[in-house]
Amino acid sequence: MCPAPVPAERDVDPAESPASWPGTTGRSSLYSRRSAILTTGAAALGLLTALVVVLVSSGSGGSHRLHRESAAPLPWPSEGQTSVLVEGLGDRGDLGTKGTQTPVPIASVTKVMTAYVILRDHPLHRSEPGPDITVDRTAANEPVAGAESTVPVREGQRLSERRLLELMLIPSGNNIARLLARWDAGSQEAFVTKMNRAADRLGMDRTTYTEPSGVAPTTVSTSGDQLKLARHAMRDEAFRHIVALTSTTVPGVSGRIPNTNTLLGTSGVIGVKTGSSTPAGGALMWGAVMPDGQGHEHLVLGVVLHQRADSSPQEGLQAALETSGSLVKGVRKWLSGQVPSADGPGAPDQRAVTRP
Template sequence: MDRDRIPRPPGTGVAQPPRPGRSWPPLRTAAATAVVLVAVIGLCVGLTSGEDGSLSWPWPREGQTSVLVEGTGDTGATGDTGDTGDTGDTGDTGDVATDGAQRPVPIASVTKVMTAYVILRDRPLRAGEAGPDITVDQPAADESGSGSESSVRVRAGQRLSERHVLELMLIPSGNNIARLLARWDAGSQEAFVAKMNRAAHDLGMRHTTYSGASGIESTTTSTSADQLKLARRVMRNEVFRAIVAKPSTTVPGVPGPIRNTNTLLGTAGVIGLKTGSSTPAGGALMWAATAPDGAGHDRLILGVVLHQRAGSSPQEGLRAALDSSRTLIEAVRRWVSTTTSGTR
């Protein structure tokens, strides 16, 4: 199953801050400088200390996590409005940290971020633009009433704008909508998945395999570091940013209001991004937040948390991913608040 709904409220080198008891890995000179800075600032903001005296972020106790702090003033407020071409990372400044073994694991509905990336690359939209109409096909309508996966109720022949269909995929996490978009763009889900995997390769996501557009398949696997590369790229798209920041939406002809599965929105500077949950994947969250630094600039911070409470219910896994992400986001924001453009 892939259910994201839970009750309310109930690059250069990669620095790897350790869990308690873990030693620092060898680092290139530039990366080592960044790590020293993190350690010094960590003393000031109260990051936890391991038994061996080494500092550590408040990482989740399980799974794997990656975090990126973009350069001063880079909040994603400017950049691509439609073009998210697969040209790979452009080398923007930013401090990256990871924790946990970077081995491919199921990512559930976080998959839909790549689906949206490919759609907006192939069929770009500009700010405020609705885009072409998409006709709901019979498979998407038939899958509306599925009790075994997250879906959105639509009817065959219904016409919805591209932007509204993207909202229905990203906000309530409609699996049937993701597959509808795949067929609309490429003619079949299989052809679309080939595009997804090519895009992942072009973005340098070497440990990622997509086998569907929705994420329900446990054979869709990735790492937090790979998904962070995707998060960094897709957040440059103005339309994507606007959609994932919405706590709810209404779509003509669809029962609503439709609420976002990401319950962290609006707290701790969170402005997105995408939840995921299934029994094989556990809980997953790709998140984006802004944080003011000591120089009065806003920075964009991005993170990916995967494989939380894998094997439990989707609801329990997602709750764990949300809770652990909130703790981590708050710690990163405290760190950013002590920095200035002169201390990078």
């Protein structure tokens, strides 16, 4: 069953899409005309060389790894790009990537990196509120713009680090993301430098962050890069707990604010973050806990990007939720036939999953 329509995050709808990222291609071939034997030999050598290139590219070198587009019989989306991984199954857990890994706008999925940097600089235990942060005039005035997803806060209001992380990740408050960035680094520009340094450390070499909320289409990434971030972010207990919440509250505002991720609580889904804008289309980084054929639970992570790009943010987000919901069910079916195996040397054992 498809999830009910949900409100989009209302990221800014720029008039222009980000610049394309053209690749470079080119080949040169030398053909001998001396004999048919030499011609055949050259062709064979060319095939052997191509095979070597593929094997080298598929090594553990990171972004140039050969992605298996049909490693598992999953209902992959027909558009955009998607990556899926099951922790605790070693190489079998890499279920592959669908779609060309060309950097595309990721909208509010950007906030996962914002939260990752904040929690690295200011760690929280599962239930710890953390320090109080004063809402500045900029954050208080931004909701009146109405052109993007924001959360109503008052100048001088003091909210805990945890509450602000909730307001950033659950209703996807862009003004809260920028407030946290200024609090952490002194300026949004300095914080963006931290974001890109963190991406470099994680091997996200096809990712560029230009601001902390995801509102700018110049923040681009790939599903494979965002999957690397998902693995690290979900190791943080406070982050896991926050992204699993179905709603939160704003002091001084009546009622509860729902999470934009309507897959929460279905098929074991425990997070993570939605994103939507016209250039980005719909995007979703998702996490779920699923059993294998022996009853061992595994953390499964997936990233779906660029669904219905250049349509309305609402249509894009709905598409991302629908395709991700189908993927989650497909992975559950695939995993039910698998038996556990240890990850490689030095890799964390994720079979004993800690639930939020």
